[in-house]
Amino acid sequence: METGFFTIRGTVPLVLNKFSEKAKQAIRDTQEAGSTARSKKKRDAKDFAAAFQGARHLAVEGWDGIPASAFRCAAISACKLVGFAMTRAKLSIFVEADGYEAADGSPLVKILKGKPRQVVHAVRNSSGVVDLRARPMWDPGWELKLRIRFDSDQFTMSDVANLIHRIGAQVGIGEGRPDSRDGAGMGWGLFELVNDEK
Numbered sequence: 001m002e003t004g005f006f007t008i009r010g011t012v013p014l015v016l017n018k019f020s021e022k023a024k025q026a027i028r029d030t031q032e033a034g035s036t037a038r039s040k041k042k043r044d045a046k047d048f049a050a051a052f053q054g055a056r057h058l059a060v061e062g063w064d065g066i067p068a069s070a071f072r073c074a075a076i077s078a079c080k081l082v083g084f085a086m087t088r089a090k091l092s093i094f095v096e097a098d099g100y101e102a103a104d105g106s107p108l109v110k111i112l113k114g115k116p117r118q119v120v121h122a123v124r125n126s127s128g129v130v131d132l133r134a135r136p137m138w139d140p141g142w143e144l145k146l147r148i149r150f151d152s153d154q155f156t157m158s159d160v161a162n163l164i165h166r167i168g169a170q171v172g173i174g175e176g177r178p179d180s181r182d183g184a185g186m187g188w189g190l191f192e193l194v195n196d197e198k
Contacts, residue, residue, distance in 0.1 A: 065108030
């Protein structure tokens with residue numbers, strides 16, 4: 001196994017949307033209430049500031065991060081662009097965490113440059129109803145350092161650097177990325193590879 005260090009810098013905005021603890025608790029409350037949940041359902045006023053805070057991935061130490069799994073999944077997806085076997089990438093490429101999510105312990109990569117600001121976008125729910133969502137957005141110039149551990153019998157350092165470059169140019173990270181499951185995205189979450197070293 002080898003490790004590559006990659007500094008990346010956002011060329012477009014980055015938007016994240018963590019599934020909030022409040023939303024998880026609401027689902028849990030409904031499930032625990034069982035058949036009585038429907039009769040007691042009420043609609044609370046939406047707190048956009050709280051929704052913005054709830055959509056951030058905050059580490060135990062308080063800093064903002066991006067789930068390490070987002071970069072790993074993006075690298076696996078980028079394999080389609082260059083003919084690498086995605087099944088091998090799943091067993092060969094790993095993103096090392098800078099810390100862990102305070103709420104659920106998920107591995108995070110620390111955002112080193114840039115501050116999030118609240119943005120509110122109109123979105124369409126799966127039912128087709130339009131809703132407003134408050135989310136954190138980082139302006140272009142956000143920055144972080146990736147530590148990628150990889151199986152050097154499967155990939156070279158150049159292969160891994162190529163995958164990181166393709167994530168930044170074509171796949172993207174976070175909400176509205178070009179490789180979004182739910183559509184063609186908004187063009188967010190793209191970046192440039194500033195440097196790489198062994």
